[in-house]
Amino acid sequence: MKAPSPLVYAKRADAYVKQRKCVSAVRDCDAALEMNPDSAKALKTRGLARRYLGHWTRAQLDLARGQSIDYDEQTAATQKLVQGKFDKARSSTIRAKKQKREAEARAEKEERIRKAAEEREAAAGAAAAAAGAAGAGAGGFPGMGGMPGMGGMPGMGGMPGMGGGGMPNIPPELLNTLMSDPSLMAAMQKPKVMAALQECMSNPAAFTKYQNDPEIMDLVKKLGGLMGG
Incomplete structure (x- = not known):
């Protein structure tokens, strides 16, 4: 067939x-x-x-x-109608894709901001805990026999809630002060500094090995001043 x-x-x-x-x-x-x-x-x-x-x-x-x-004219009329629908659908698709990209960009930015804030807060908390642990373990910074350049800073006696080197219950106003100090936060971004502070936090006796390190001692001195030393 x-x-x-x-x-x-x-x-x-x-x-x-x-x-x-x-x-x-x-x-x-x-x-x-x-x-x-x-x-x-x-x-x-x-x-x-x-x-x-x-x-x-x-x-x-x-x-x-x-x-x-x-x-032919009849098809031309239909084509005009279809063209309008096509343009509208395309604009809607483009707008939806743009909105999706913008939403994803906002979400990524918010996530970066959140992580950065968490990192700053963790760094400030670790620094405060390490300084408090060092002060408690040494009986006060200058109480170690008088460290050069410390100006006789009185013993800090440890921070409340230290519990022998754990993360302290840092007052919000102190934490805000730590986080709002650019030079302090910049110092705590250095791996060497954070490693030293974390070591002192877990073992206050380790503080003595950093007595001759001006970078570490300057930071500890500044932390001591912020914490009312």
């Missing part, structure tokens, strides 16, 4: 469109275009079917190509 011609497929597709059987119409148009890719009838009919299916991009492409082969 001889297969239907492209025109037969296209005419049947047109009948399907009028019955709003648009999926069947697209299928027949596909068959017609496989045999004749330049069938204006099949292209315009498939474009119309896709219009009713809400496939605006594909509908616009089919109608534009069909009109370039065989222009």
Whole structure:
């Protein structure tokens, strides 16, 4: 049996469109275009079917190509309507993608800010704990026999809640003071400094090994002053 011609497929597709059987119409148009890719009838009919299916991009492409082969006013009116829907859908898609990118960027920024704040707070807490542990273990900074340049800073006696070197219960105002001091926070970002402070926090006796390190001692002196030494 001889297969239907492209025109037969296209005419049947047109009948399907009028019955709003648009999926069947697209299928027949596909068959017609496989045999004749330049069938204006099949292209315009498939474009119309896709219009009713809400496939605006594909509908616009089919109608534009069909009109370039065989222009007619009726299809031009449909094409204008489809173009408007296509432009609106494209704008909506672009806007949605932009909003998604902006939301992701905001979330990433907020996460960076949150992590940075946590790191600063942890560094300030560790520094305060280490300084308190060092002071408690040494009986007060100058109580170790008078350290040069310390100016006779009285013994700190440890910070409340130290519990033998654990993280202290740092008063909020003190923590804010520590975190708002740029030079202090910059010093505590150095791995060497943080390692020394953490060592002193876990073992106050280790404080003695840093007596001749001006960087560590300057920081400890400053911390002592902030904590009321």
